[in-house]
Amino acid sequence: MNSPREPQPDGCKPDAAPVLCRECEARHRGICGVLTHEELATFHQHAIQKSYPKGTALLSIGDVPEFHANVLQGVVKLSKTLQDGRQQIVGLQFAPDFLGRAWGEESPVSAETATEVRLCSFPRDLVERMMSTIHRLEHRVFEQVLLQLDLARDWILTLGQKAASEKVASFLLLIATHHDPIASATRQGGPTTFELPLSRGDIADFLGLKLETVSRQFSKLRELDVIRIEHSRTVTVLNRARLLELSGP
Amino acid sequence: MNSPREPQPDGCKPDAAPVLCRECEARHRGICGVLTHEELATFHQHAIQKSYPKGTALLSIGDVPEFHANVLQGVVKLSKTLQDGRQQIVGLQFAPDFLGRAWGEESPVSAETATEVRLCSFPRDLVERMMSTIHRLEHRVFEQVLLQLDLARDWILTLGQKAASEKVASFLLLIATHHDPIASATRQGGPTTFELPLSRGDIADFLGLKLETVSRQFSKLRELDVIRIEHSRTVTVLNRARLLELSGP
């Protein structure tokens, strides 16, 4: 894939990477994974790591963002709104997703933290300069965007064709998969427990439903012993196979 | 944007381009616009232009496509299906869109011609080789994918939040805009007439509705004198402003 003249990324080598990057998920699975130690050092020099409390508006529609960022922890909601206020969440970003449009145009979506979120931010012009210099980096971001497109289209299928019960089941699987990709992939039966990163209202905005409908579907799943709910936000998937069936795939 | 060493695309120069490309929309607004005459000649040497009748399956989910292609005429539906057969159209491709995933993985969607379609196809490995060699080309394809992502997210908003009547109005505006981008942008009031590229059933699959619902909404718009319909497929927008309001933007 890399042309012979291109330097190889150093992501796997023992380690001369900046200390803060060594433990970072973005360095391995995220876009920093394609950088050499030297490039990573440059990048890191201008990076700011910071936490944002739940509910922070990171970006509004039409803003020209000053920073791009890696999501290190937590979940960011991307959303769009109609003039009368109806809101739709059009995407969720988890670690180690790269946040921010590739080019500096106006953002077509607004971004808000759904949970407490930790970001590693870079000045926009630095990212853009490095993307145009380091072909590998642009390529990597390209791949991420392609993945986002696939996810968006999957969600279009869910929004357009599935019933409320199927939508809620699909959502739970989405979160469960992000929480524990291994158990989900190997389809081990053991129950998984996780915190929902979204409120009922947010889930409704994500699924194109009303929050009462979401709540009713949660209750139904609980009555079927497919899930258990504690404190409204802590969910245990008791029967993943059944949940998968109910998601109507 | 282009680094100084990069050759400039020849799209605007008088013309030494292959004859067939001179009139081609893809050469100007599509991805071929970034190529030099020389590069275009290479590309063109391996290109096949061909028409496909309405209803042709170009690609199924999971196929590894042998060709990438520019859409020269007509409309291509991209769709996804649930196991029980429910279908959702996740995207429409018009000229001069570039069709085919950037990398040669399995296609996550199926592609079918909605109308008669004319394609200019290139062997996949050629496209991939040229994309990795010609940075400008990859960049251009990247931009197109970014645009597709924005469109997909717009559609998520429509599917998730809008009522049936708003969905149908939005669809008509989408088609009207593609048919006559100038009139739509300048918002001139004059009526526009065009052929719908999709059947009622297809429109329903695009909007996440049933075809009866779509039909009723068409009738409603006709009763409001917002549109006129002849032979089911020929639509005249009589009142674009009203249609825009009804699309709930």
Added chain:
DNA sequence: CGTAGTTTTGAGTTTTGTCAATAACCGTGG
């Protein structure tokens, strides 16, 4: 002109949304 495939329209059912009341949860300050 007749037939196959679309599209429109109608009547009744199901799903989801709306409005409203109650219950659970969370942080704060006593």
Added chain:
DNA sequence: CCACGGTTATTGACAAAACTCAAAACTACG
């Protein structure tokens, strides 16, 4: 620690929107 108020979630009763099934009208095409 508990009581309090504000927020969030659940549940119920009813209304509205969209779907289903069925029949009729229209269109395209041989």
